[in-house]
Structure formats: C-alpha cells, structure tokens
Amino acid sequence: MEDSPSYALKLKNINKHYGGVHALKAVDFDVQTGEIHCLVGENGSGKSTLIKIISGAESPDHASEIFIKGKQYRALSPIISVEAGIQVIYQDLSLFPNLSVFENIAISEYGEKRASLVNRRRMREKAQQAMNKINVKLNPDKLVRELSIADKQVVAITRAIATNAQVIIMDEPTASLSKHEIDELLKLIINLQKKGFTIVFVSHKLDEIMSISQRVTVLRDGDKIGTYQAQELDERKIEMLMTGREFDLNQSTDKKITQKTVIEVRQLSKRKNYKDISFRVNEGEILGITGLIGSGRTEVALSLFGMNKPDSGEILLEGKAVQFKTNYQAIQAGISYVPEDRLSEGLILPQPISTNIIVPILDRMVNKMRIFIKEDVKTVVDNWVKDIGIKTKNPENAVKTLSGGNQQKVVLAKWLATKPKLLILDNPTVGVDIAAKNSIYEIIRQLAKEKLAIILISDEVPEVYRNCDRILIMHRGRIKEEVKASEISEKVLNEKVIGGVVSV
Amino acid sequence: MSKITKRNEFYLALVILALVLLLTFTTDQFMTLGNLLELFTSYSFLGIMSAGMLVVLISGGIDLSFTATATISQYIMSTVIIEHGGNLFLAFLIGAVIGVALGCVNGLLIHFIKKHPLIITIATLNIYKGLLMYFTKGKWIYNFPLWFSKPHDIFIFENSQGDIFPISLSLFLFFILFIILAFILQYTKIGRKVYALGGNREAARRMGFNIFGLTLFVYGFMGLLAGIGSVSHALIVQTVAPNAIIGKELDVIAAVVLGGASLQGGSGTVLELSSV
Numbered sequence: 013m014e015d016s017p018s019y020a021l022k023l024k025n026i027n028k029h030y031g032g033v034h035a036l037k038a039v040d041f042d043v044q045t046g047e048i049h050c051l052v053g054e055n056g057s058g059k060s061t062l063i064k065i066i067s068g069a070e071s072p073d074h075a076s077e078i079f080i081k082g083k084q085y086r087a088l089s090p091i092i093s094v095e096a097g098i099q100v101i102y103q104d105l106s107l108f109p110n111l112s113v114f115e116n117i118a119i120s121e122y123g124e125k126r127a128s129l130v131n132r133r134r135m136r137e138k139a140q141q142a143m144n145k146i147n148v149k150l151n152p153d154k155l156v157r158e159l160s161i162a163d164k165q166v167v168a169i170t171r172a173i174a175t176n177a178q179v180i181i182m183d184e185p186t187a188s189l190s191k192h193e194i195d196e197l198l199k200l201i202i203n204l205q206k207k208g209f210t211i212v213f214v215s216h217k218l219d220e221i222m223s224i225s226q227r228v229t230v231l232r233d234g235d236k237i238g239t240y241q242a243q244e245l246d247e248r249k250i251e252m253l254m255t256g257r258e259f260d261l262n263q264s265t266d267k268k269i270t271q272k273t274v275i276e277v278r279q280l281s282k283r284k285n286y287k288d289i290s291f292r293v294n295e296g297e298i299l300g301i302t303g304l305i306g307s308g309r310t311e312v313a314l315s316l317f318g319m320n321k322p323d324s325g326e327i328l329l330e331g332k333a334v335q336f337k338t339n340y341q342a343i344q345a346g347i348s349y350v351p352e353d354r355l356s357e358g359l360i361l362p363q364p365i366s367t368n369i370i371v372p373i374l375d376r377m378v379n380k381m382r383i384f385i386k387e388d389v390k391t392v393v394d395n396w397v398k399d400i401g402i403k404t405k406n407p408e409n410a411v412k413t414l415s416g417g418n419q420q421k422v423v424l425a426k427w428l429a430t431k432p433k434l435l436i437l438d439n440p441t442v443g444v445d446i447a448a449k450n451s452i453y454e455i456i457r458q459l460a461k462e463k464l465a466i467i468l469i470s471d472e473v474p475e476v477y478r479n480c481d482r483i484l485i486m487h488r489g490r491i492k493e494e495v496k497a498s499e500i501s502e503k504v505l506n507e508k509v510i511g512g513v514v515s516v
Numbered sequence: 517m518s519k520i521t522k523r524n525e526f527y528l529a530l531v532i533l534a535l536v537l538l539l540t541f542t543t544d545q546f547m548t549l550g551n552l553l554e555l556f557t558s559y560s561f562l563g564i565m566s567a568g569m570l571v572v573l574i575s576g577g578i579d580l581s582f583t584a585t586a587t588i589s590q591y592i593m594s595t596v597i598i599e600h601g602g603n604l605f606l607a608f609l610i611g612a613v614i615g616v617a618l619g620c621v622n623g624l625l626i627h628f629i630k631k632h633p634l635i636i637t638i639a640t641l642n643i644y645k646g647l648l649m650y651f652t653k654g655k656w657i658y659n660f661p662l663w664f665s666k667p668h669d670i671f672i673f674e675n676s677q678g679d680i681f682p683i684s685l686s687l688f689l690f691f692i693l694f695i696i697l698a699f700i701l702q703y704t705k706i707g708r709k710v711y712a713l714g715g716n717r718e719a720a721r722r723m724g725f726n727i728f729g730l731t732l733f734v735y736g737f738m739g740l741l742a743g744i745g746s747v748s749h750a751l752i753v754q755t756v757a758p759n760a761i762i763g764k765e766l767d768v769i770a771a772v773v774l775g776g777a778s779l780q781g782g783s784g785t786v787l788e789l790s791s792v
Contacts, residue, residue: 090724106718108715111712113763119725122725127705128705129703130704130708
C-alpha cells in the first residue's frame with residue numbers, strides 16, 4: 013500500500029536527531045499527486061528539517077523510508093531529489109541578482125558538464141518554454157536585481173519548472189510580500205496545480221492556507237499532530253493544533269481609558285508624505301492605524317518620533333506643543349518607537365540581550381564618573397527579561413540566538429525601559445509565530461492597563477481589530493475613516509481597508 | 517540614452533576626456549601617438565594584473581597578495597633565465613606557473629580556512645613578501661641576457677616623416693588577454709558561474725556548483741595574470757626589484773572598481789575595465 017502511485021511523495025517513520033535534540037519524531041508525511049498540501053507549524057516544530065530531508069540536504073536517521081512516485085529511497089541527496097522531480101524554493105529564493113532573468117531560469121545549464129561554452133540561445137528558449145508553460149511573462153533580459161519581490165518569486169518558480177520539477181515545495185513564500193502580491197502568488201499556485209504540478213506550501217499565515225490547500229499537515233515540537241482535509245479546519249482550530257493551546261482572540265474589554273490626553277496631533281501635514289492628520293490618544297488607550305503599505309502610516313509615526321519633520325501642524329504632548337529636532341529629544345520627552353524592521357533598525361544581533369535592552373537608557377546606568385554600575389544593569393535587565401517573558405537561559409546570550417518572537421520582545425523591553433508615556437509599535441508581529449504573537453498582544457494589553465498610551469500600526473486587520481480601541485484607516489496620506497472596534501465587525505473593517513484600493 | 521548615462525563608464529569617459537583635453541591644450545607633447553603608446557605600454561603590466569583582479573572581484577572575493585606573487589615570479593623567472601638561458605616563451609611560462617601555484621595556495625587557504633579573503637590574502641602577502649626578502653636579500657636584478665633586453669615589438673608603424681611607433685609585446689599581450697578574458701567571462705560556463713558565485717554564494721552552492729573548483733580557478737587565474745604581468749613588467753623596466761610592484765595593490769583594485777566592478781561581488785565587465 014505504501015507505494016501507491018497516486019502519492020507523489022511519501023515519507024514513513026522519519027526520525028532525525030541533531031546531537032541530543034530529537035527534531036523529528038517518527039513522522040509520516042505524504043503528498044498526493046496534483047494536490048496543494050500545506051505544512052504548518054510554529055518555529056522549531058520541525059518543518060524546516062522535514063523539508064531539508066525531502067530536498068536531500070539532510071539525511072534522516074536509520075529505519076526512515078522515503079518513496080517518490082512509488083520508488084523507495086533510503087536517503088536522498090540534493091541531486092537525487094532534483095532528478096526525482098522535487099524542487100524546493102527557499103524563502104530567500106536563491107536567485108542570482110546580478111544575472112538576467114533567463115540565465116536565472118536556465119541556470120541548471122551551467123551545472124551540466126557536456127560543453128564548456130554557454131549556449132545563450134538554448135538557455136533563452138528553455139526559459140521561454142518554462143514561462144509559457146505556466147503563462148507568465150517577464151522580460152528575459154532584465155536583471156533579477158531590478159525585479160519586484162513578487163516577480164523574483166515568479167522567476168524562482170519558473171526555474172523550478174525549467175528543471176522539470178513535478179513537486180514544488182515552497183518555504184514561507186509569502187513572508188515578504190504585500191497583500192496584493194500574495195493574492196497574485198496564490199493565483200499562480202492554483203494555476204500550477206491546474207497544470208498538474210504538486211505543491212507543498214509552508215506557511216504560518218492561516219488565511220492563505222485555508223484559501224488554497226486541499227490538505228494540511230500540522231507539526232508541533234517534532235511530532236506530527238495530524239493531516240486534515242482543509243475544509244475540516246478553521247483558523248482557530250489550526251492555531252490550536254499548532255500551539256496546543258487555545259487563545260482568547262476576542263477584544264479585551266476590561267481596561268479603563270482615562271480622560272487624560274497623552275498626545276494630540278492637529279492638522280499635521282508633510283508634502284508627499286501625509287496631509288491633515290489629526291488624532292489624540294489618551295492614557296490607557298490603544299489607537300490602531302492601518303491601511304495599505306504606502307498609505308503614510310509609518311511617516312506619521314516617524315514625525316511623532318522626531319525623525320521626519322512635518323511641514324505644518326502641531327504635536328501636543330500632555331497639552332504642551334513640542335517640536336522634536338531629533339529622536340533623542342523625543343525619547344527624552346517620553347516617546348518610544350518600535351520599528352517594523354527589528355533586524356536592521358531595532359536590534360544589535362551579535363550583542364547580548366542585556367546590552368540591547370539598556371541601549372536607550374545608558375545615561376541612567378552610570379555613576380558620577382560615567383562608569384557603568386553593574387548591579388543596576390543586572391537588576392534592570394533581569395526585571396525586563398522576567399516581565400516581558402523573554403525565553404532565554406542567560407541574558408548575556410547574543411540576541412541572534414533567540415527566535416523571532418523573543419527578539420521582538422527584546423525590542424519591546426528596550427523601549428519600555430525608557431519608561432515612555434507613548435509607545436508607537438510599527439507592525440510588531442511581522443515574522444513572528446502565533447504563540448509569540450499572542451504573548452506580544454498580551455503584553456500590549458497589559459501595558460495599556462498600566463495607563464500607557466499606545467499607537468499600534470499594522471498591515472494586519474485582525475491585529476488592530478483585536479487589540480485597539482479606535483482605528484484610523486489611512487489611505488494615500490490621509491485619514492480616510494476612524495472607527496471604533498467595538499462598533500463594527502472584523503469583516504466590515506477588512507472591507508473598509510481593502511476598499512481603499514478598489515476606489516482608486 | 518538614459519541607459520548610457522546610468523553606467524559608470526559614461527562618467528569615467530567624461531573625466532578621461534576632460535583630462536585628455538586639458539593635457540592636449542597645455543602641452544604639445546601629450547597628444548602624440550608616440551606618447552600615447554608609451555603611456556599605454558608603461559601601464560600595460562598593471563592592466564594585465566587588473567584583468568585578474570576583475571575576476572576575483574566578480575566572484576565576490578579580493579586578493580591583496582598578487583603583487584607579492586608577481587614579484588616572486590619575477591625573481592624566479594630572472595634567476596632561471598640568467599643562469600640557464602632560455603627564451604621569451606620560457607620566461608612567460610615560468611612566470612605563469614609560479615603565479616598559478618601561488619594563486620592556488622590562496623584559493624586553497626580561502627576555501628579551507630573559511631575566513632574572509634581579505635584576511636587570508638593580507639596574510640599571504642606578508643608571507644610571500646617575507647620569503648622573498650629572506651631568499652633574495654633584497655638584491656636587485658638587472659643583468660638580463662641580451663635576448664631579453666632588446667626591444668620586443670610586435671608591429672612597427674612608420675609615418676611619412678620616418679618616425680617609428682612600436683607596439684610592444686607587453687601592450688599586445690595586454691590587449692590579447694583582455695579579449696580572452698572578455699570571452700571567458702561572457703561565453704564560458706565557468707565565467708558565468710564566477711558571476712553567479714559573486715551574486716549569491718549560497719544559491720550557487722545549492723545549485724550544486726563546485727565552489728572549491730571555482731575558488732581555485734578565480735585565485736589561480738589572478739596568480740596567472742600576476743605572473744604574466746610580472747614578466748611583462750620586467751621586459752618594460754629591465755630591472756627586478758623587491759619593491760617595484762609591491763605596493764601597487766590598491767592602484768589595481770581602485771582601477772578595477774572605478775571600472776565598474778563591485779567590491780560586493782557579482783558585477784563588472786571587461787568593457788568597463790578597459791575604459792579605465
């Protein structure tokens with residue numbers, strides 16, 4: 013029964029140890045020919061290990077069995093796997109930015125030993141054939157560097173097609189795409205399926221999984237939890253299966269917004285950035301700002317933080333007009349901004365967690381001689397690690413050793429250590445898995461209860477809907493609408509945000 | 517048009533043109549065929565080495581040791597032809613073999629030690645230089661055999677006044693090597709793989725390209741051209757000195773980068789380089 017040909021791929025009893033870590037525990041996994049199969053799981057659940065085994069980059073422990081189209085393999089190597097028609101598209105796409113589109117698509121020609129000269133005409137034909145096969149059009153002579161991320165994605169898929177892949181495994185393909193680009197990609201994937209390709213799609217964005225896949229396999233901590241028909245599942249159930257816990261996704265109601273205004277913005281404008289922005293945020297309130305990328309959200313936030321000087325308008329902090337020339341002044345005045353790109357703007361990855369946390373408050377950690385007081389540093393760091401729940405054995409470990417969710421907590425701790433009055437969060441949960449996401453939401457709500465004023469900027473409608481009291485929808489630099497989360501449904505809010513595009 | 521103005525060489529050409537015009541109008545010696553040939557000939561050995569450096573930079577690496585490689589090649593080549601005699605072909609062959617050998621040592625170290633090529637080649641620069649000083653005691657060599665000292669001209673033009681304009685072997689080699697390099701980079705698989713390696717090393721590894729082989733090729737090629745360039749240099753100046761070429765590393769790298777190669781790897785063409 014194990015070699016039934018309707019399976020494009022079948023793995024039985026896969027075990028994998030890394031040193032003392034049991035990364036995969038007797039996992040069975042099968043993919044039927046022509047299906048879109050989603051593989052989901054949190055960071056560290058064993059998804060990547062499983063993919064590496066399928067691609068031949070890692071070999072499984074003894075007694076593991078692998079069948080591709082009915083043929084049994086003890087272990088795979090990258091070459092065997094490619095020859096058997098399996099192609100993995102990694103998250104980084106593995107493209108050559110300095111080469112043209114057609115060279116990238118037909119790059120496997122360079123690996124062939126037959127001739128030492130380049131046959132550009134044949135490569136071009138091969139690339140064109142692969143593009144025609146899946147109905148995509150790209151200028152073959154353009155350098156890949158000049159393409160959008162979405163088009164790069166298309167090049168990577170076309171390259172897989174050009175090597176005669178039948179099974180295409182895509183590792184988190186949507187992580188760096190905008191909503192619109194994701195929709196295009198999903199359409200392309202469904203189109204691939206119609207042409208007879210088999211797709212394994214790794215993701216942790218649940219709405220995507222639900223919209224395209226036939227079956228879903230869930231991994232947790234190296235165990236296979238199960239394989240399910242997609243229609244049996246809803247987002248909530250997948251979350252539960254992935255994390256083993258149930259989360260309260262409802263809006264929190266048990267907090268008190270005081271009448272004291274922390275920040276007020278009046279008629280703020282900046283040419284080519286945003287226009288006539290007015291709002292206020294009270295103590296204990298969470299104000300959501302959403303809208304599509306390029307709607308001016310981040311620009312407004314940076315203006316509040318002294319990093320993007322507005323042309324006109326007023327910013328009042330606790331009733332007093334302020335004009336920050338630098339973000340240092342803004343920090344001193346009690347404003348913190350947690351940037352979207354924590355890797356390049358928020359953290360010093362090779363440095364210890366402790367050092368990262370005290371960066372903005374170095375001035376408060378020194379004695380009269382401007383020498384660090386070690387005990388103070390330790391107390392502050394230990395408190396924050398505990399309060400925020402950063403999972404680490406030792407705060408002296410480098411930040412890069414943490415998972416995405418825990419890294420984001422370090423960024424939060426760092427800014428909270430400045431004891432701000434206003435906390436601005438720009439897409440705080442990008443690239444963070446569900447459990448960590450929820451714990452970040454809990455922290456945010458807790459902070460609001462402790463009377464912090466919070467501005468939460470996010471692409472994700474559910475994120476602002478579940479956490480915010482009021483929500484501003486921005487479109488092309490203006491506030492299009494302001495809604496109270498308690499008065500509308502998530503669906504209506506979603507339509508309002510997307511509606512901005514349709515009306516263009 | 518906009519495509520032309522975006523390219524580095526366009527601005528480079530403007531600067532060179534301005535310089536040429538300035539020199540032409542301020543002296544009447546500059547814009548003569550004789551002077552230009554002289555100028556190109558005296559830089560041809562650096563040009564040959566820059567061709568090797570171009571390949572290294574495209575692959576995403578760097579080599580600071582090639583001047584020491586070149587000087588060692590020069591000393592060995594000179595010693596052999598002075599003591600045992602020989603011919604020009606043998607001279608170049610010795611230079612090339614020593615160059616390739618020392619270049620491959622770089623390639624091996626870079627591949628197996630897995631440290632940045634900058635560090636490795638600074639180290640080998642000092643090792644090669646140290647060995648050179650130890651064995652040569654800093655002695656200059658200028659007693660070349662006659663066959664080596666006579667002018668080696670490939671073509672000789674004569675104008676109506678009877679002035680002669682020789683195209684030296686060094687200059688000729690420089691052009692030939694540029695053409696060969698252009699061919700390798702554009703039309704051979706190994707050339708394209710060097711670009712791929714410089715563009716995305718990890719992806720090149722995943723494609724199953726032989727990274728070790730490519731690294732050896734790149735640094736071996738650099739060594740080859742350092743060796744050939746060094747013999748060419750000896751032909752031009754008729755002297756071999758320990759400090760004649762060492763110290764010119766940065767001139768060569770600057771020329772290649774000005775010619776459009778990126779220090780991050782992956783870009784640069786021979787066309788761009790030849791305009792420098």
